[in-house]
Amino acid sequence: MGDAIVGVVANPLSGRDIRRLVTQASVFPTAEKANMIQRMLTAFGAVGVHRALLSTDLGGISAAVYRACSRHRDSDARWPEVEFLDGRPIRQTAQDTVDAVRRMVIAGARVIVCLGGDGTARVAASAAGQVPLLALSTGTNNVFPAVREATVAGLAAGLVATGAVPAEGATRQAKLLEVRAGDRTETALVDVAVSSERHVGARAVWDPATVSQLFCAFAEPDAIGLSSVLGQLAPVSRQDPCGVTARLAAAAPRQVLAPVAPGLVVPVGVGEIEPMHPGSVHAIDARAGVIAVDGERELTFGPADQPAVRLRADGPRCLDVPAVLAASARLGLLTTIHQPPGGAHDRHG
Amino acid sequence: MTDTVERKALTKEHLLGVYRVMRTIREFEERVHAEFATGDIPGFVHLYAGEEASAVGVCSNLDERDTIASTHRGHGHCIAKGVDTGEMMAEIYGRRTGSCHGKGGSMHIADLSKGMLGANGIVGGGPPLICGTALAAKIKGTGGVSVAFFGDGASNQGTTLESMNLASVWNLPAIFVAENNGYAESTASTWSVSSDNIADRAAGFGMPGVIVDGFDFFAVHEAASEAIARARGGGGPTLLEMKFTRYFGHFEGDQQTYRAGEVEHARAELDCLKRFAARVTETGELAQADLDAVDAEIAVLIEGDVAAAKAAPLPTEADLLTDVYVRY
Known part of the structure; x- marks a missing residue:
């Protein structure tokens, strides 16, 4: 051997x-x-x-x-x-x-x-x-x-x-989340967050007020980071074939107190929640901004990029x-x- | 809601402003590089080209209450803190019209009226100075913050380590910016810095330590804005480590036999000005024509500075004993 x-x-x-x-x-x-x-x-x-x-x-x-x-x-x-x-x-x-x-x-x-x-x-x-x-x-x-x-x-x-x-x-x-923006593709293992920031900058996302949409391959109630938000509202296990997505808005009536980063527990406003089925494509609403994968800002996009997120089973x-x-x-x-x-x-x- | 800074989006004016300062530093340094080769500039010069995003990313968060201390590689810090480029160029040429009346040269450019405590020929000389100014700001309650820029070589100096300890013990509004360009003169930081990441040393002094992509203005600006807001709010010191490459040798004339290929790669792939331009034009915040106009304006500015410096008078014998003593 x-x-x-x-x-x-x-x-x-x-x-x-x-x-x-x-x-x-x-x-x-x-x-x-x-x-x-x-x-x-x-x-x-x-x-x-x-x-x-x-x-x-x-x-x-x-x-x-x-x-x-x-x-x-x-x-x-x-x-x-x-x-x-x-x-x-x-x-x-x-x-x-x-x-x-x-x-x-x-x-x-x-x-x-x-x-x-x-x-x-x-x-x-x-x-x-x-x-x-x-x-x-x-x-x-x-x-x-x-x-x-x-x-x-x-x-x-x-x-x-x-x-x-x-x-x-x-x-x-x-599972795996695949993000496409124009001709660029990124993957995430846990979550994809759409941020209103203009630049990748210091990469980390720690202010949920900048996040308008969140996609999670899985969302555990005891997680740290953005996926913990949906972990409290619509938990999805790692074994579940589906994922979950939600629109976030600071002023939303439903607020979840979430540990969005180590040492940071803040209320996060959550709007509509939807399941993500394997293979189905979810469009990103914002016309411009930054997409963070697994907590790190990675892709900037504009109106021409038409970004979308897809849940894949082949992680x-x-x-x-x-x-x-x-x-x-x-x-x-x-x-x-x-x-x-x-x-x-x-x-x- | 959070203890982090409410970050305002940089306006077009801000973005143009920071690009102008970064371009000014680059143009200034490229020109000094060319002029030094003619033999007209006395003494040594250590050029900052390649590192602009650090000085500008940090100093664009500072105001007139704040002070900075610099290094032997200080031109970029001076320009970013608002020192006049004409006076700087004259100083480098050793002219009477220079910011230190031609007696300091490249390594001692200072302008206290701008909060610039001086370039410094002593490696690790800056950090103790900012402990003093930060303590003064704290006692007087001005809200001022002090920043020491220093290199990977200085990160091993006792003065730097003692200053970080003192700043932490006294909870000073002090920011330590380690500009890790990979080499202390010709000695690789991977060989000489025991902790490898300078930022790791922050833990030993009980302050946050963060590694920043020193080629990326936005990353530097964001990290610095958080650190400076924290310091202003009484949160104490922070250590920021910029990782990048200097484009020229340790000093002008350095044969650079200790490295190969890095500079070409950095200039082509990582350059802070190129990346800044690509980002802001991609997002539509600025047009390429805006940036081109700044480039043209700065070329004229530096051309004028060099011409004025060359035409300016040298200090005379009568100037020898002026500016030597201070009356308290």
């Missing part, structure tokens, strides 16, 4: 945007991202992953892991062979994540782990194809990626990469960590029973 390969891509910039300033969003230190990767390498090694492909960055994550790899040679815990994908050029943009994930797919990665927030997961998903994706939270608005201990996530990724747990039963296909294949470890429990994959040396005679000896 020399092809038990896992890819790990980490966004050095996640958890650094303006929400540190306008709210009290957490800072996720570079050192902790590097620590998470090391904890995962330990888990990979423990379950027999042969090779780990790691993204490189100028933010210090890959440098820290590289130093750790050279120190680790003397340790007892077996790490897989680590290969750094020497991305050139490193642009320090989302394209670095796309390039790294593409190279991991080509190199035969059986699972791709992505460290970042919703934005990073969105970008990684766009390049992962049908390779199972495991998104771990190191960002700000974390609806899609899970907040989960990296060691446990690493075990799950490793068990699927080695084939010990078949990917079929351990993954679920996520990324997401690794279900609890399902993998439940399967390993059922199959006894992490259990070994040692026979006492010498058998019964020794036991009495």
